Amino acid sequence: MAQKNILQYILLGLISLQDMSGYDIKKLFNTELSDFWHANHSQIYPELRRLEATGLIEANTKIVGEKLEKHLYHITQQGLTVLHHWLKEPLNDVPPSKDEFPIKAYLISDAKNPILMDLITEEIARHKIKLIYLNNRMSTVSTTDTVNHYGHLLILRRAIHREQSYLSWLSAEKKSLEQLTK
Amino acid sequence: MAQKNILQYILLGLISLQDMSGYDIKKLFNTELSDFWHANHSQIYPELRRLEATGLIEANTKIVGEKLEKHLYHITQQGLTVLHHWLKEPLNDVPPSKDEFPIKAYLISDAKNPILMDLITEEIARHKIKLIYLNNRMSTVSTTDTVNHYGHLLILRRAIHREQSYLSWLSAEKKSLEQLTK
DNA sequence: CTTATCATGTAAGTGGTTACATGATTCC
DNA sequence: GGAATCATGTAACCACTTACATGATAAG
Secondary structure (H helix, E strand, O other): OOOOOHHHHHHHHHHHHOOEOHHHHHHHHHOOOOOOOOOOHHHHHHHHHHHHHOOOEEEEEEEEOOOEEEEEEEEOHHHHHHHHHHHHOOOOOOOOOOOHHHHHHHHHOOOOOHHHHHHHHHHHHHHHHHHHHHHHHHHHHHOOHHHHOHHHHHHHHHHHHHHHHHHHHHHHHHHHHHHHHO | OOOOOHHHHHHHHHHHHOOEOHHHHHHHHHOOOOOOOOOOHHHHHHHHHHHHHOOOEEEEEEEEOOOEEEEEEEEOHHHHHHHHHHHHOOOOOOOOOOOHHHHHHHHHOOOOOHHHHHHHHHHHHHHHHHHHHHHHHHHHHHOOHHHHOHHHHHHHHHHHHHHHHHHHHHHHHHHHHHHHHO
16 A cells, blocks of 8 residues: 555645645645655645645635746635545554664674664764754744644654653663673 | 665665575565565565676576576675675665654644544554564564574564553553543 | 745656566465 | 465556756845
């Protein structure tokens, strides 16, 4: 199965939260959604046009300057129906993430290979940075109007909890590997 | 960035652990590697031929029956060089996983929408099953010759720790959502 | 007046899935 | 002899990335 064009539902969902342009959506994927989903503008714009063509969204188009068209999309009744149907559908299986850490660790196999220790050290550094970034995000989000956006806070808490817990596991593993190899 | 054909390195790495056929690799992706990486046979076989053509692996081919060729690959010196170079390279950024849970949660936004509670309940059920599966895997792996495959145990422990920690977070969030909505 | 950001579009190419296709071996 | 699994291959298609391309507006 894997992908049945999930992007279309996400676009629908974002537009349902508030009217948006393709550019607004692109910015969301680059900022507060960056840890949870991503799409490039080259994927977003054609998909929006397709959704418009099938009547799930509609655009208020205005021309700025000589020829540039700005599209502000809003969701239609039909779009809401499709969105709610998707939201209520069972979650699809999660394909393995494209994280190189576990597969590299598996391939190293020998505990005494120094590359393994390097790998764990790098992984710790990488996730410390991510946790700092997420904590910053949390502090800005808590002070904006997004306070009433429960889902947003929920997934931020989720990401922070995951990073904290992962980091503590990593340092425990690092210690036990140090014991093993010394 | 994203993908620079990571599969080639994984194939190289697996063959470096022990000589393997494409079919063996396919089976690994369907069993003990299934949580960490995946590829279909339609992707594996052509890639193996490409690696063979570039001299990173070599095949012992034998014909069984009338015409079916079985290829047992082993890694070459050149292949080992390429593999070790990749293993020592810094980890690439992890693209967001294709997990629908966080993006659905974000899109629901309103804590009182019952779909959110359903979603969390479903997520808990889904991950309980996964944890049971991982624990089973751990008990079989610990009793096989794989005991000396450190990396394998490491990523299994990682996955189990992640599931346990995620499940406890989920039930805490579920309780707090119940308080909020009643 | 230049740079950054806003704003949208398409084309080429790659990674990955799904489907089509064939044949061998083992176990019941 | 039929089913399950072993074993390999290709073609069509889809999701997604990268690159090319254009133009508008705001800030310094």
